[in-house]
Amino acid sequence: MTAPDRPTLTLHDEREKWRCPQLGGPVHFEYCRRMNRNLPCHQLYKCWSEEFDVDDYVKQNFTEEEIVNVFHTPPLGRVGTIFDVLRRVEEAKKKQ
Numbered sequence: 001m002t003a004p005d006r007p008t009l010t011l012h013d014e015r016e017k018w019r020c021p022q023l024g025g026p027v028h029f030e031y032c033r034r035m036n037r038n039l040p041c042h043q044l045y046k047c048w049s050e051e052f053d054v055d056d057y058v059k060q061n062f063t064e065e066e067i068v069n070v071f072h073t074p075p076l077g078r079v080g081t082i083f084d085v086l087r088r089v090e091e092a093k094k095k096q
């Protein structure tokens with residue numbers, strides 16, 4: 001699925017959550033929908049379901065594979081996240 005196939009991807013970008021449980025401060029939806037390597041945060045439903053129909057938004061803008069990867073795969077956890085960040089830094093260095 002390419003960007004033009006995501007019809008309502010940016011529709012909620014300006015919405016603001018007063019406190020992201022991960023960052024500890026305010027965050028716009030734009031961050032939430034792409035913070036996971038350009039895919040949504042796995043807590044999207046928990047944080048935004050009271051604001052709008054998250055299920056409809058997700059189904060319109062992400063493939064079945066992306067949905068499974070984000071919402072049906074256990075999160076890495078703190079240590080796993082650290083190693084994941086380190087791996088991405090190393091990959092970025094190799095590309096330079």
Ligand code: SF4
Binds near residue numbers: 020031032
């Ligand atoms: S969806 Fe994720 S990034 Fe967005 S507010 Fe919730 S925890 Fe934070």
